[in-house]
Amino acid sequence: MQNLSKNQQIIFDLIDKSPEPLKAYTILYNVQKKGIKAPLQVYRALDKLVEIGKIHKIESRNAFIACHNSSCQVAKATAFSICEICEKVTEISSDSLSKYLANFKDKDGMKYIKYNLEFFGLCKKCKVK
Amino acid sequence: MQNLSKNQQIIFDLIDKSPEPLKAYTILYNVQKKGIKAPLQVYRALDKLVEIGKIHKIESRNAFIACHNSSCQVAKATAFSICEICEKVTEISSDSLSKYLANFKDKDGMKYIKYNLEFFGLCKKCKVK
DNA sequence: TTACATCTTGTTATATTATAACAATCTAAA
DNA sequence: TTTAGATTGTTATAATATAACAAGATGTAA
Ligand SMILES: [Zn+2]
Ligand SMILES: [Zn+2]
Ligand SMILES: [Zn+2]
Ligand SMILES: [Zn+2]
Numbered sequence: 248m249q250n251l252s253k254n255q256q257i258i259f260d261l262i263d264k265s266p267e268p269l270k271a272y273t274i275l276y277n278v279q280k281k282g283i284k285a286p287l288q289v290y291r292a293l294d295k296l297v298e299i300g301k302i303h304k305i306e307s308r309n310a311f312i313a314c315h316n317s318s319c320q321v322a323k324a325t326a327f328s329i330c331e332i333c334e335k336v337t338e339i340s341s342d343s344l345s346k347y348l349a350n351f352k353d354k355d356g357m358k359y360i361k362y363n364l365e366f367f368g369l370c371k372k373c374k375v376k
Numbered sequence: 377m378q379n380l381s382k383n384q385q386i387i388f389d390l391i392d393k394s395p396e397p398l399k400a401y402t403i404l405y406n407v408q409k410k411g412i413k414a415p416l417q418v419y420r421a422l423d424k425l426v427e428i429g430k431i432h433k434i435e436s437r438n439a440f441i442a443c444h445n446s447s448c449q450v451a452k453a454t455a456f457s458i459c460e461i462c463e464k465v466t467e468i469s470s471d472s473l474s475k476y477l478a479n480f481k482d483k484d485g486m487k488y489i490k491y492n493l494e495f496f497g498l499c500k501k502c503k504v505k
Numbered sequence: 506t507t508a509c510a511t512c513t514t515g516t517t518a519t520a521t522t523a524t525a526a527c528a529a530t531c532t533a534a535a
Numbered sequence: 536t537t538t539a540g541a542t543t544g545t546t547a548t549a550a551t552a553t554a555a556c557a558a559g560a561t562g563t564a565a
Contacts, residue, residue, distance in 0.1 A: 252512080252513060252514085252560095253513085253514085254513080254514075255513090270550085270551085271550095271551065271552080272550070272551075284515085284516085285515070285516065285517085286551085286552070286553090287514095287515085287516085287517095287552085287553075287554090288514070288515075288516095290551090290552065290553075291513080291514085292513095295512095295513095306435040306436045306494070307435045307492065309522095309550085309551065309552095323496075328482055328486065328488060331490075337482075339482055339483075341480075341482070341483075344480060347476055348493075348495075351470075351473060351495075353457055353466075353468055353470070353495075354468075354470075355500060357457065357497065357499075357500070358497070359457060359495035359496060359497040360497065361460075361495070361496040361497060362493060362494060362495045362496060363436065363493070363494050363496075364477075364491060364492070364493045364494075365435070365491060365492050365493075366477075366480075366482075366488035366490070366491045367452075367488060367490040367491060367492075368486065368487070368488040368489065368490060370486075371484060371486070381531095381541080381542060381543085382542085382543085383542080383543075384542090399521085399522085400521095400522065400523080401521070401522075413544085413545085414544070414545065414546085415522085415523070415524090416523085416524075416525090416543095416544085416545085416546095417543070417544075417545095419522090419523065419524075420542080420543085421542095424541095424542095438521085438522065438523095438551095506565100507564100507565085508563100508564090508565085509562100509563085509564085509565100510561100510562090510563090510564105511560100511561080511562085511563105512559105512560080512561075512562095513558105513559080513560070513561090514557100514558080514559070514560085515556105515557085515558075515559090516555105516556090516557085516558105517554105517555090517556095518553105518554085518555085519552100519553080519554075519555100520551100520552075520553065520554080521550100521551075521552065521553085522549100522550075522551065522552085523548100523549075523550070523551085524547105524548080524549065524550085525546105525547085525548075525549085526545105526546090526547090526548100527544105527545090527546095528543100528544085528545090529542100529543080529544075529545105530541100530542080530543070530544090531540105531541080531542065531543085532539100532540085532541075532542090533538100533539095533540090533541100534537105534538090534539090534540105535536100535537085535538085535539100
């Protein structure tokens with residue numbers, strides 16, 4: 248597990264301490280005081296962080312969240328729940344789910360080690376309102 | 377099941393006969409001869425078609441594919457396989473999978489009737505190469 | 506230590522994807 | 536026939552992401 252470069256570390260720290268997924272240009276705005284001035288600098292760091300599994304992209308939201316499966320061996324097999332009201336996103340770590348999906352075979356018998364699953368619904372808070 | 381409007385029909389027909397997911401601006405380019413000239417006309421039709429379940433958005437690709445689960449009751453519960461080489465996308469219709477996901481409960485016991493799952497791997501053709 | 510490859514950064518410009526705002530027109534039901 | 540809702544047309548702009556090129560940093564292996 249290599250160390251992060253300067254920009255990667257700055258951007259990871261920001262995402263990691265955020266309670267919600269961050270969008271690329273929100274990140275850019277928040278790191279400009281640290282010398283990161285251009286979109287590409289942000290996207291390059293994001294690409295790398297996704298690649299090594301430190302963060303995940305929430306595809307349906309174009310936003311990025313730190314991995315909280317501390318030992319997310321399977322950076323490429325991700326599952327999230329997304330609240331459609333408050334937009335709270337939670338990474339799901341369920342052995343049962345990940346085993347089921349890792350073993351899933353399609354009609355042709357194909358298996359897929361990589362997947363992304365996004366569940367949508369209402370979080371506890373929004374449900375009671 | 378209401379009928380489609382003119383623009384919706386034009387755009388659905390294009391997507392439906394396409395062997396691959398289409399992007400919004402590809403669609404725009406292909407329907408300009410039919411009088412649809414602006415991005416917003418395309419996006420409005422796409423929004424509606426997604427809403428009524430005639431097409432699905434492949435979130436990781438920003439592309440749209442016609443629903444081929446002819447009786448896709450659950451327009452909001454979708455699963456696809458995506459080839460990482462040739463980008464072939466196939467909608468998965470598996471009772472087992474949809475039941476499993478529809479019944480999945482997270483740590484808080486929450487169930488989610490809506491989800492999107494994207495599997496990544498190599499299709500048969502690309503695998504043998 | 507040097508030479509080499511690789512990764513990382515900086516910078517400007519541009520491409521791609523998507524929505525805002527406003528006005529007109531069509532459609533179907535009361 | 537009126538009226539509410541859906542659909543269309545149009546221009547402008549916002550939001551997301553990459554291309555292309557140059558320079559600097561880093562780590563290996565001779
Ligand atoms: Zn993770
Ligand atoms: Zn919520
Ligand atoms: Zn479908
Ligand atoms: Zn393929």
